[in-house]
Amino acid sequence: MIATIYDVHGNLRALEAVLAEIPDDATIVVGGDVCTGGEQPSETLERLRGLGDRVVWVRGNVDRELMRGEPGLAPADFLDATRAKLTDEQIGFLHALPPTVQIERTLYCHASPRNDLDIFTECTPEPAIAFLFEDVDADVVVCGHTHTQFERTVAGRRVVNSGSVGAPYEDEPGAYWTLDLEHRRTPYDGATLTMSREDAVAQFTERGL
Structure with missing residues (x-):
């Protein structure tokens, strides 16, 4: 049994709610x-980190960008606010995580198998993104990054966005x-939406994604 949790973004209350629903014998893939x-x-x-060997780690783009000098998308003030609350050891730990992990026939990545910045949605035309998956030796690819859950087929592979x-953005x-690989939603006290799903997909589409 494998649970995937992506894009926690320092929301401990949300994380605790999800961990309470994950079976004790499940492996947990943390997707960046x-x-x-x-x-x-x-x-x-x-x-x-306290969960030990139960966790399989995948690095996300802002995990990498916390190391000064790394290229990326996150604004400097956004990164600085988090750096101020982390130790150098913690930043180094995140930076050293692998960009992808494969378990049997499932590949786990943050954004796409190619890099941690690619953006696509359930609406992105397949010809525009097929090249991201054509060389992947896996039947399933699990990703996150866009903060929207979806599932689709690309280049003959099942692609599951964990949300x-x-x-x-839901x-x-x-x-x-x-x-x-089954989508879940866990309610918790104080839960809010960063952006509606419709608005998020519209913004991605306007950018040609």
């Missing part, structure tokens, strides 16, 4: 962007994740 943006980045990271635990508040 663990700390930035939320009020408790250090506590969120240490909560996950965002801590900052979802229609209902909650923490979004998967269990054995």
Whole structure:
């Protein structure tokens, strides 16, 4: 049994709600962007590190961008606010995580198998993104990054976006994740939406994504 939790973004309350629903014998794939943006980045990271060997880590773009000098998308003030709450050891830990992990015939990445910045949605035309998946030796690819849950087929592979635990772009508040590739939503006290799903997809589409 494998649970996937992506884009927690320092939202410890959302993380705790999801962890309470994950079976004790499940492996937990943490798909990147663990700390930035939320009020408790250090506590969120240490909560996950405290789970030990149950966790399989994948690095997200802002996990990488926390190391100064890395190229990326996140604004400097956004990164600086998180750096101020993390130790150098914690930043180094995040930076050293692998960009992809494969378990049997499923590949876990943050944005796409190619890099941690690619953006696509369920509406992106397949010809525009097929090249991202054609060389992947896996039947299933699990990703996050866009903060919207969806599932589609690209280049003959099943592609599952896990959604965002801590900052979802969806229609209902909650923490979004998967269990054995099945989409889940966990309500919790204080849950809010960072952006509606419709607005998020519209913004991505306007950018040609």
